[in-house]
Amino acid sequence: MFTFESDYVEGCHENILAELSRSNMEQLHGYGNDPYCERAKKKILEACGLTHGSVAFLSGGTQTNQIIIDAFLKSYEGVLSTSSGHINCHEAGAIEFGGHKVLVLPEHNGKMDAGELNAYLENFYGDANHEHMVFPGMVYITYPTEYGTLYSLDELQAIRTVCDKWKLPLFLDGARLGYGLAAQPEVTLHDIARLCDVFYIGGTKCGALIGEAVVFTHDNEPAHFQTIVKQHGAMLAKGRLIGIQFDVLFTDDLYTSICKHAIVLVMKLKQGLVKKGYELFIDSPTNQQFIVLENTRMEALKKQVGFGFWEAVDENHTAVRFAISWATTDKAVDELLALL
């Protein structure tokens, strides 16, 4: 039975496997001090159009969010996120484990509103008791969001403007960045790099076995960042494992092309769903599609194909998720549509 339950059900792109195999017996320094990591970093900075940036490799999204937030915030600061932000919901308290509060703003289809962000900050500094409260120290957004939605370039720019006004770093969680960039090409990797202080390019969900590439955009990598990584238990002895993967993903635009493939397929799926009269739970332009099913229909369907349960809509209906990835085939989408 085929499954669309998530975009991390397969291994990795075949080019990565080939390169892991080819380089396997090369003797390389540990901890990421190897030529593959170096080369991957250079390629990523080039793809971002950055001349004063730097790159660090980490294993997964929660780890990356925790380490970046810990490294940027002062002890008395918290991080601003929407209520649906991954760090607020599905990271088992990883941010609080590091001692920081997630300061919550409303979400609008998963997105933060620049005006509400500004109002929060005005209220905070206008409150005579704010020294008794958690200082906002960073803005965290996801692109795509947890609902698969995307900020427009204007929306991103508006958030950046508020960050500038209040001198807050902007951190973008790009666990699925490739799908976002492929779905909305007018926001480019250059734009992301220009607008954010730090962000990451998700590998795990976009063709790699493991790994996220953190980009510090303007000579702002925290001092002794490698020690901070080690302190969080996140330094890999064989750093080559992630370096080699990103080296491959950023060779000949592989990252871009495999994510575009997924977006082409997902649009086909979406149009098929709409055509068949399914109600979209949310209008997602990216590789996750959410529809509302009657519970009896859902129960029947799950014997035929794998998908994700998102949330109960009412007593008789549930929102479910179908995730497409770099690994999904045209045939699989056809079969899914045939089933639905």
Place this chain on the structure above:
Amino acid sequence: MFTFESDYVEGCHENILAELSRSNMEQLHGYGNDPYCERAKKKILEACGLTHGSVAFLSGGTQTNQIIIDAFLKSYEGVLSTSSGHINCHEAGAIEFGGHKVLVLPEHNGKMDAGELNAYLENFYGDANHEHMVFPGMVYITYPTEYGTLYSLDELQAIRTVCDKWKLPLFLDGARLGYGLAAQPEVTLHDIARLCDVFYIGGTKCGALIGEAVVFTHDNEPAHFQTIVKQHGAMLAKGRLIGIQFDVLFTDDLYTSICKHAIVLVMKLKQGLVKKGYELFIDSPTNQQFIVLENTRMEALKKQVGFGFWEAVDENHTAVRFAISWATTDKAVDELLALL
């Protein structure tokens, strides 16, 4: 130039690469809920002779030490270690980051003495002010130690007896466990499993690309351990990556045979070193050998072969380390001996 600088300079055993490739496009549940992880866990428990144990997979040694110690200790407890213990020296404060003190005992060639451990505990509970002090909550030892040395079965049993007396869990860091078992076969994996409350079987340094297998020996896996792992940013979306590796390593005794290979080679190296009149810095029975070199000799040698700098012995001499691994060839050892 060949290097003996560490036992993590190569990738992984070819069987692992083959299995990663073969299984690559299989669709599997995330977070370690896949058949490879399940099978690897069963094989490991079998190899340990455990009927009431459980296994969890993590990425690296510091991460594993941090998570296990956090999961077992109460907030007001610390972990007992020798001064040379990895958690006390080279983990960038990962244990303190989790809020726990490392309570330090002397080291004897890297090893903890059961009598000194007992004396520490007697003194602690005999001190009228001990409620103002950090409670000892766990004993941490490494096997092999940071100096490559090994506890005898009697020494391990003596530490276990002290742990029983004071009701302390015993945690064994087996980052290089395979080499220890191969070097001293009278301490078996069954013994380790019988004597420890929790320990881990190192993969990263013993044939894997990444991964350590934590073994809870008697239905003592902490409640909601997966949530604790997630909270530490250590849960992998593609848990298969580690499960597949341990499945391979515990198939047909591969873990044992590749570690034995390394021990055979390292004994050849050691005998060669002794024969050539080199002074052993420490008498190590495992895959790391330490000798004392004149600094001028060391400088000349490092142009010809890679090795590790251990510590200054005096103004003119330095202890250096040569590490052999599953990947080292007979030829490489011959060439090294020819150079020395």
Place this chain on the structure above:
Amino acid sequence: MFTFESDYVEGCHENILAELSRSNMEQLHGYGNDPYCERAKKKILEACGLTHGSVAFLSGGTQTNQIIIDAFLKSYEGVLSTSSGHINCHEAGAIEFGGHKVLVLPEHNGKMDAGELNAYLENFYGDANHEHMVFPGMVYITYPTEYGTLYSLDELQAIRTVCDKWKLPLFLDGARLGYGLAAQPEVTLHDIARLCDVFYIGGTKCGALIGEAVVFTHDNEPAHFQTIVKQHGAMLAKGRLIGIQFDVLFTDDLYTSICKHAIVLVMKLKQGLVKKGYELFIDSPTNQQFIVLENTRMEALKKQVGFGFWEAVDENHTAVRFAISWATTDKAVDELLALL
């Protein structure tokens, strides 16, 4: 100029000063191991009707909340609070500093709704991904709430029932408990002690210079609680300072009588305010009264008397707070009413 800005603007009740003076040169053991602390604890347990309880003294509200929550929660658990709960708003992230998330429920005039609490817990455990989320580990409520409101006995009982159902400890922050008990006598200290697992009797705002009395109601004081207190930097060398104060406050019902005095005065004030046509921002039965003032009126008034700014109601109106305490005089209330 008289001020009603808070209920901690004066020192302490004169009986306390007298007893501090009388006992001053007595030589007593440190860290709370003195007869005054012992006697105060006995009196408090008696007042609570507890035969299997214990008492601990701490310095202030935030400290107490932080320590109790840290001591009760497991590392992967958070504490349930309303959005307006003191721990969520005005403790500078003290709970997150201890590694725990505040899990937020809606507030209704500052109060938690038992039905919403139950729904939260049902949703949590019904969510297939809840192992990726922060486990609810405790329920935190305030009595009176931050808005001066009080739970009825039925409402408290309903929350208790939900706690029983989900096996969660109930923690009641009683920073102003005396005023709550005085204002609504049908909820007695016996009821609080019966319904909560742990709560505290506020001293700082109810007649003492410093100090809160934590009551563990059923042999459930966490193991080595004094060590946890020390670890939080909260153990006083001269523990007598708090013990003596609570000994005095629980002698001849002083705590009750001085809080009743405040409630009599505050009801006079409230009736006066209503009679004069002021709009109550919230209908508070306790020692804090909130009214809505035009901003121009507010500016004029603050030249004549001290009060607290609560929150902006609209562009032209502000909610302000008048706090009455054990130390407020009848004359002061008359003068305030004359000004208004």
Place this chain on the structure above:
Amino acid sequence: MFTFESDYVEGCHENILAELSRSNMEQLHGYGNDPYCERAKKKILEACGLTHGSVAFLSGGTQTNQIIIDAFLKSYEGVLSTSSGHINCHEAGAIEFGGHKVLVLPEHNGKMDAGELNAYLENFYGDANHEHMVFPGMVYITYPTEYGTLYSLDELQAIRTVCDKWKLPLFLDGARLGYGLAAQPEVTLHDIARLCDVFYIGGTKCGALIGEAVVFTHDNEPAHFQTIVKQHGAMLAKGRLIGIQFDVLFTDDLYTSICKHAIVLVMKLKQGLVKKGYELFIDSPTNQQFIVLENTRMEALKKQVGFGFWEAVDENHTAVRFAISWATTDKAVDELLALL
């Protein structure tokens, strides 16, 4: 029975009680924003000869050590202390609770050696792996030490010089500072203020009921220090309690004169002990004297007078401590000498 078990067995100096009583019903702003705190801070800065310093009040020693260390260190840094330092032994892991390792140096009669400190730092930065280790971020010393000993001015200057060389802040724990200054007048409060980046003037053991005065010596109070204090649960609603006490202690040199009184008495005791042939466990110039007693003698004596048990010297002998304070009378010392 009189006791010499510690220097915190009595309440506070009578002038403090008088001032607490006199000011009791004055209405003052909370959180230390009152004229007593302001006046006390000015007097302290004046006594320190500081024109660019600032002062903060906290409750006790462990709390102060924890907060200062947390506020000064970066997340990946630890604090250097001797093995006998209070933070390393008797604070229940308060420093590790804040996430920081105590980096241990040898003690020499409780003191740190500047040469060993320098060697530690040279070794650290000379170690190629130091990015895997905890960075030294602060030097912590006590004056007097836990053994009652004192650094000479030259020794303090030497430590300062090392701190300058490695750009480390120097933090001096002055829980008993008054006794140190009285015992060795050639090290003045001006010297302490000149040599340290931050230090505290102990109140609790030197005449106050509660309270320590932290002095930041050169415009180096950490940003938002009050928020950090609040986050640690250490902000007092009635900050006046500590402000009033330090205002009294720094009026007419009271702090100095009561500590001098104790030193005069303790020297009389010490001479008496020596004359009677007692073996000094350590040669302490300050208010704590340590002698070695046969265990049978000790058991007999403790029925007649209170004292502290310090440590076992051998099977038959114990080191015991007699503490003199501002509150000890000449008569009490005479009676003690008569007993011995």
